[in-house]
Amino acid sequence: MEERATFNEEFIKEKRRQDMRHQVLTFSMLIIFTLISFGMVMSDLNAMFVRMVIILFAVVQVGFQLYYFMHMNEKGHGMPSLLFYGGCFAGFLTVLGLVVLTWW
Amino acid sequence: MSTLAASNKRSFWSVVWDYITTVDHKKIGVLYLIAGGFFFLLGGLEALAIRWQLVKPMNDFVSAGFYNELITMHGTTMIFLAAMPLIFAFMNAVIPLQIGARDVAFPFLNSLGLWLFVFGGIMLNVGWFTGGAADAGWTAYTPLSTISPGEGMDYYVIGLQISGAGTLMAGINFLVTIINMRAPGMTYMRLPLFTWTSFVASALILFAFPALTVGLFLMMFDRMFDSAFFDPAMGGNSIIWQHLFWIFGHPEVYILILPIFGVFSEVVSTFSRKRLFGYSAMVFATVLIAFLGFMVWAHHMFTVGMGAAANAIFAVATMTIAVPTGIKIFNWLFTMWRGSIQITTPMLYALGFIPTFTIGGMTGVMLAAATADYQYHDSYFVIAHFHYVIIGGTVFGLLAATHYWWPRMFNRMLDERLGKITFWIFFVGFHLTFMIQHFLGLWGMPRRYWVYLPDQGLDLGNAISTAGAFLMAIAVLILLYNIIKTAIKGEPCGDDPWDGRTLEWAVPIPAPHYNFKQVPLVRGLDPLWVEKMDGRKEMTPSEPLDDIHMPNNTVLPFVMTIGFFIAGFGFIYQKYDNALNALIFVGMGIALGAMLVRSLKDDLGYHIPKKELEKEARK
Amino acid sequence: MTEQDIMNPKKMPLQPEKATLEGKNKFLGFWFFLGGEAVLFASLFGTYLALNGSLNGGKSAEEMFGLPLVFIMTMLLLTSSLTSVYAMHHLRNNDFKRLQLWMSITVILGLGFLACEIYEFYHYITDYGFTFRSSAFGSAFYTLVGFHGGHVVFGLAWITALIVRNAKRGLNLYNAPKYYIASLYWHFIDVVWVFIFTVVYLMGVL
Ligand code: HEM
Ligand SMILES: [Cu+2]
Numbered sequence: 001m002e003e004r005a006t007f008n009e010e011f012i013k014e015k016r017r018q019d020m021r022h023q024v025l026t027f028s029m030l031i032i033f034t035l036i037s038f039g040m041v042m043s044d045l046n047a048m049f050v051r052m053v054i055i056l057f058a059v060v061q062v063g064f065q066l067y068y069f070m071h072m073n074e075k076g077h078g079m080p081s082l083l084f085y086g087g088c089f090a091g092f093l094t095v096l097g098l099v100v101l102t103w104w
Numbered sequence: 105m106s107t108l109a110a111s112n113k114r115s116f117w118s119v120v121w122d123y124i125t126t127v128d129h130k131k132i133g134v135l136y137l138i139a140g141g142f143f144f145l146l147g148g149l150e151a152l153a154i155r156w157q158l159v160k161p162m163n164d165f166v167s168a169g170f171y172n173e174l175i176t177m178h179g180t181t182m183i184f185l186a187a188m189p190l191i192f193a194f195m196n197a198v199i200p201l202q203i204g205a206r207d208v209a210f211p212f213l214n215s216l217g218l219w220l221f222v223f224g225g226i227m228l229n230v231g232w233f234t235g236g237a238a239d240a241g242w243t244a245y246t247p248l249s250t251i252s253p254g255e256g257m258d259y260y261v262i263g264l265q266i267s268g269a270g271t272l273m274a275g276i277n278f279l280v281t282i283i284n285m286r287a288p289g290m291t292y293m294r295l296p297l298f299t300w301t302s303f304v305a306s307a308l309i310l311f312a313f314p315a316l317t318v319g320l321f322l323m324m325f326d327r328m329f330d331s332a333f334f335d336p337a338m339g340g341n342s343i344i345w346q347h348l349f350w351i352f353g354h355p356e357v358y359i360l361i362l363p364i365f366g367v368f369s370e371v372v373s374t375f376s377r378k379r380l381f382g383y384s385a386m387v388f389a390t391v392l393i394a395f396l397g398f399m400v401w402a403h404h405m406f407t408v409g410m411g412a413a414a415n416a417i418f419a420v421a422t423m424t425i426a427v428p429t430g431i432k433i434f435n436w437l438f439t440m441w442r443g444s445i446q447i448t449t450p451m452l453y454a455l456g457f458i459p460t461f462t463i464g465g466m467t468g469v470m471l472a473a474a475t476a477d478y479q480y481h482d483s484y485f486v487i488a489h490f491h492y493v494i495i496g497g498t499v500f501g502l503l504a505a506t507h508y509w510w511p512r513m514f515n516r517m518l519d520e521r522l523g524k525i526t527f528w529i530f531f532v533g534f535h536l537t538f539m540i541q542h543f544l545g546l547w548g549m550p551r552r553y554w555v556y557l558p559d560q561g562l563d564l565g566n567a568i569s570t571a572g573a574f575l576m577a578i579a580v581l582i583l584l585y586n587i588i589k590t591a592i593k594g595e596p597c598g599d600d601p602w603d604g605r606t607l608e609w610a611v612p613i614p615a616p617h618y619n620f621k622q623v624p625l626v627r628g629l630d631p632l633w634v635e636k637m638d639g640r641k642e643m644t645p646s647e648p649l650d651d652i653h654m655p656n657n658t659v660l661p662f663v664m665t666i667g668f669f670i671a672g673f674g675f676i677y678q679k680y681d682n683a684l685n686a687l688i689f690v691g692m693g694i695a696l697g698a699m700l701v702r703s704l705k706d707d708l709g710y711h712i713p714k715k716e717l718e719k720e721a722r723k
Numbered sequence: 724m725t726e727q728d729i730m731n732p733k734k735m736p737l738q739p740e741k742a743t744l745e746g747k748n749k750f751l752g753f754w755f756f757l758g759g760e761a762v763l764f765a766s767l768f769g770t771y772l773a774l775n776g777s778l779n780g781g782k783s784a785e786e787m788f789g790l791p792l793v794f795i796m797t798m799l800l801l802t803s804s805l806t807s808v809y810a811m812h813h814l815r816n817n818d819f820k821r822l823q824l825w826m827s828i829t830v831i832l833g834l835g836f837l838a839c840e841i842y843e844f845y846h847y848i849t850d851y852g853f854t855f856r857s858s859a860f861g862s863a864f865y866t867l868v869g870f871h872g873g874h875v876v877f878g879l880a881w882i883t884a885l886i887v888r889n890a891k892r893g894l895n896l897y898n899a900p901k902y903y904i905a906s907l908y909w910h911f912i913d914v915v916w917v918f919i920f921t922v923v924y925l926m927g928v929l
Contacts, residue, residue: 012737013816020812027805034801034920038794041925051926058921062914069808070910076741079283080754083307087758090311090398091765094351098769101402101410102343209748272759280752284744310755314763322770322866331855331862332779333770339777339859344770351766703881704888706897708726 026068033057125657127211128617132218133197134513139222140189146229147181148580150174155537155573158566161558171554172239173256177229179242180260183356184267185225187498191363192221192274194505195302197513199278201608202296204287204626206619207655209280210273212702216661217273223669224267231259241552243353246334246345250326255676261324262672266665268313268320275309278302287607288646289626293387296606296630297380300387301366304394305359311398312355319348328675343408350401358397360494362390364501365432368454371504372436374605375451376443379630382435389428389435396425406477415474422472429465433458448602449523453504456531457496464492467542482552485545491538503530503583511601515614516594522586526579533575540565540572605630610643618652621717652712660698667695729896735817740903742896753904757911764915767870768922771863775927779858782851784927793924796839797916803832804913807906814902819894822902826886829909833879840872864923871919874912881905 037054067073072081114122123131154174157165166174200208208214231237231254238260240249249257282295282303295303323345325331332338334345365386373380380386402410402418410418436458445451467489471477480486503526510518544565549556556562600609610632611619624643628634635643671691677684729743736742741750775784810825844865847853855865882905889898 016812016816020809023805023808023812027801027808030801031798034794034797037921037925038790041929042790047929050929054921054925058917061917065804065910065914065917069804069913070907071811077754079751083279083310083755084758084761086307087311087761088765090351091762093398094315094347094762094765095769095772097347097351097402098344098766098773101347101414102341102773210752276752276755276759279755280748283751284748310759311762314759315766318763318766318770322862325855325862325866329855331866332777332859333774333862333866335859339774339779340862341773341777341859344773348766348770700884703884703901706730708729708897 023068026064029064030061033061122657124662125215125659127207127215127655127657129196129200129208129211129214130513130615130617132214133193133195135218136189136193136196136221137513139218139225140186140193143181143185143225144190145580147178147186148577150178150181152573152577154178155570157554158556159570160567161560161563162555166554168554169236169239172241172552173232173237175552176238176241176244176256176260177232180228180238180264181225182494183242183360184264184271185221185228187360187494187502188271189221189225190502191302191305191360191498192217192271194298194367194502194509195274195278195363198509198608199299199302200281200285201512201611201615201619202299202606203282203285203290204607204620204624204631205281205285206623206652207285208277209284210277211655212658212661212707213273213277215658216664217270217277219662219665220270220273220668221267223665224263224265224270226263227266227669227672228259228263230263231256234259243349244323244345245349246323246326246342247336249323249345250334257323258327258676261320261327262675265317265320265324266668266672268316269668271309272313272317275306275313278306279310282306287620287623287626290607290631291626293384294626294629294631296366297369297383297386297390298363298366301362301364301369301390304390305362308355308359308362308394308397312352312359315348316352316356319345319352322348324675328679343405346405346408347401350404351398353404354401355394355397357490357493358393360498361501362393364498364505365390367501367505367508368436368457369439370606371450371454371508372439373630374508374602375446375448375454376440377446378439378443379605379633380435381438381441382431383629385431386435389431392428393425396421396428400425403472403474403477406474407481419472419474423469426465426469433462448507449518449520449527450504450508452524452527453500453507456527457500457504460492460496460500460534464489464496467492480545482550483545484541484549484551487551488538488541488545491534491541495534495538503527506583508602509608511597511613512608514591515596516590517597517601518590519586519594522582522589526582526586529582530576530579533572533577533579536572536575537569538572540568544569600632605633607631607643610635616720618654618712621652621720622647622649649714649717651714652717653709654712655709656707658702658707660702664695664698667691667693667698670694732896735894736896738815739817739894739896739899740814741900743900746896746900746903749900749904753907757907760911764867764870764918767867768918771867771923774859774863775923777859777863779860781853781858781861784860784864784923785929787847787851787853788924788927790924790928792839792843793920796836796843797920799832799836799839800913800916803829803836804910806832807909811903811906814894814899817894822894823886823890826882826902826906830879830882830886833875833882833909837872837875837879840868840875868919868923871912871915874908874915878905878909878912882909 037057040050040053071077123135126132153166154171157163157171196208196214200206229237234255236254236256238244238256240252240257244257244260282299286295322331322333326333326335332340334340334342336342369380369386400418400422402414403422406415406418436454467485471480471486471489507518507523510516544562547561547565549562556566597613599613602609607624607626610624622645624631625646627644631643635641668691671688674684674687674689674691678688741747806825806829810822810829813821813825854861856862885898885901885905
């Protein structure tokens, strides 16, 4: 029994080490996204196109942060996701309303 | 009044201290009830003054400026300081018991939320004594609100900011309580409907209040620090306030009504002696209403010129909300159908609520027709609409809850005969006041005007309306008499006076402060009824008797609130003298200091040892 | 669970942040709070987007904003997000020293960010006369970015208090949830910043 427990612990430690490697990978992705965004803005690509792409990148970046950095991919995050995304949804409507319906 | 009576032997100040430092949800519920009740009476007085001013044409009972203060403070008080806190009173008093919990998830935050509400409410009303209360309407539209002279609107901004923070905490607290603190077997689909609807309302609070917070910050910056959000001369835009206010404001009306739907579901089911018809449809409808409630805010802004497309979208979205609401109405009717109905006071309110609220919903759909709303908007028709839903819904529900849960909270039954008299006078007074206002509105009477000309067909209607208002006031006085009478003369009512169905009636009256000696095992919807049907009198425990863990009392929430309260004055008055900025630093220092103490001092609560519990059992 | 088990656990569970009921409650409640914060920042973003053309004769975003500084700030905050992930990694491995170390690095990076932000505001105010009061755009800009900055300040104070407070006592089941939610808060600050640098700065100079 005792041996089994330590074995289990070793296994978990190893798994965590791997997870941490994924986190570093995530981090590099975030850096790359950020670099691309900054780069695109400084290039002379079509402004509308750039706008769409960098917003998309922002959303993807945030997704990575939520899922890996903030551990949303782990078990037991059902309710947190529900209410957090609920907030995001309400927030999205708010931004939409203020952008579209303020001057027009 | 068990809690009060039992403490009579102690000195007055030790009782006060006990209530100031309490983290017990039952006592916090009582405090919410007292404070909310007080503000309800205050708002009621303001309403009477408004109606008295309008009793005849060209009346001069109050000045135009004071009239504006009255309508503003009436609306603000009733919504933020009466209706919501009274709902929190019952949520606190009942929900932990209904789900089989010993406490809420965050007892400390619970106390903090209460005190923030109380002091926010006081703040709002300080304006009366410093040269005029808030006077730009409860909706505080800019630029009226940003250029309104004096400090009245400053008190509105700071007061609502403080009490709004308290509300947000209460919302989060109940969400987590309901998710994490349920007794074994209390699955989501066995939650009593009051708990379900409060859960959804708490989610609405969480998503709606931040928009108000931001709106209030912007208004505060414009008024106190000369920013330019709403000032067109500097490129600002007034419409932003309207959006932020209604993005909060429409969900807010559902925060006010959803828990009340829950109250009526409990009442109707208890007094029809039947389980609720269409339980899952009720839950589904609640969630759907909440979801749709976020997509309709602009129906309050049909006339600002958003354009036909936007108006059409919001009109259709708004009308769809009537569908889940209709589902609910039918479910209550079907619950009563073939039930063995007992006409108790709470049940009377339920019966009065159904047709009244239905009328309010119908006028709502009329208002939602954007083109027609150009005619109704800002007229007495709108006033009639929202009083039908808010009084006919929320207030009727709160009165029903008061009569229904009074024995649970205070170990006394309210006098049933007086209760029924209260109902009938209130019911008649209500319809007398507000039915005619639909027509006054259609005949051209605008809202928020302090006088009207004679002989325009408005005289009689207004007189009737005022008469009705005084009837409602009489009903409230009878209720107060009832409360005092039963507190002095009434007998302790003992356990389970209504032959209840849900868990709160399984707890002895008065409740021990740990609620459940052993957390019960829930075996179905209406758990107490399930046991009763199996011939048992009590719940089956889900655990052996053991030490009980309880949180410590603390004065920090109160201190923190005082800090914010002081800082509030600093914000309001710093424009006169820079030295007054000191108030901001002192106040924030106190508040942040209390926060720091809270986070630095370990507070693990205490245990009630098993032996003590066994001793109590033998007594 | 007795006091002893919480304050001096014989063995750390796999997820010390969620081992007690208090921890579970904190974890859930804090996520919900972040849901509310999402609406709060959305309202600020909406206001900013509605007003970012209201220059009132002042300089526009394009003329003022300098991307190099924003890039440095972004890197500082992104990196601090990673360091706080490291801290949580060590929290779960019950390695208190490293937890404190990585949390401290997070604070230092956060301070760097804050210094840049203060410099940036100072620069706009003195060099361009672009203030909170000069236009609706100014009000909206300083409010949005300032609210974020305020969150940074609060987060730094919070994490510092945790580090100092627990330096002597080590990790237990009472303070593990506190570290955990503080780190969630810090990540959320970074999440908001991602939208700020994208929507305010990058789209501002576009
Ligand atoms: C079928 C459901 C409902 C519909 C379709 C509806 C629709 C509307 C519309 C379109 C307005 C704007 C009228 C105008 O200003 O021109 C309005 C106002 C209002 N409604 Fe409702 N409503 C409904 C239910 C409710 C409920 C349940 C409540 C509260 C418990 C409520 C409270 C209010 C309030 C307070 C106002 C007036 C706010 C103000 O301008 O001061 N409504 N409603
Ligand atoms: Cu509405």
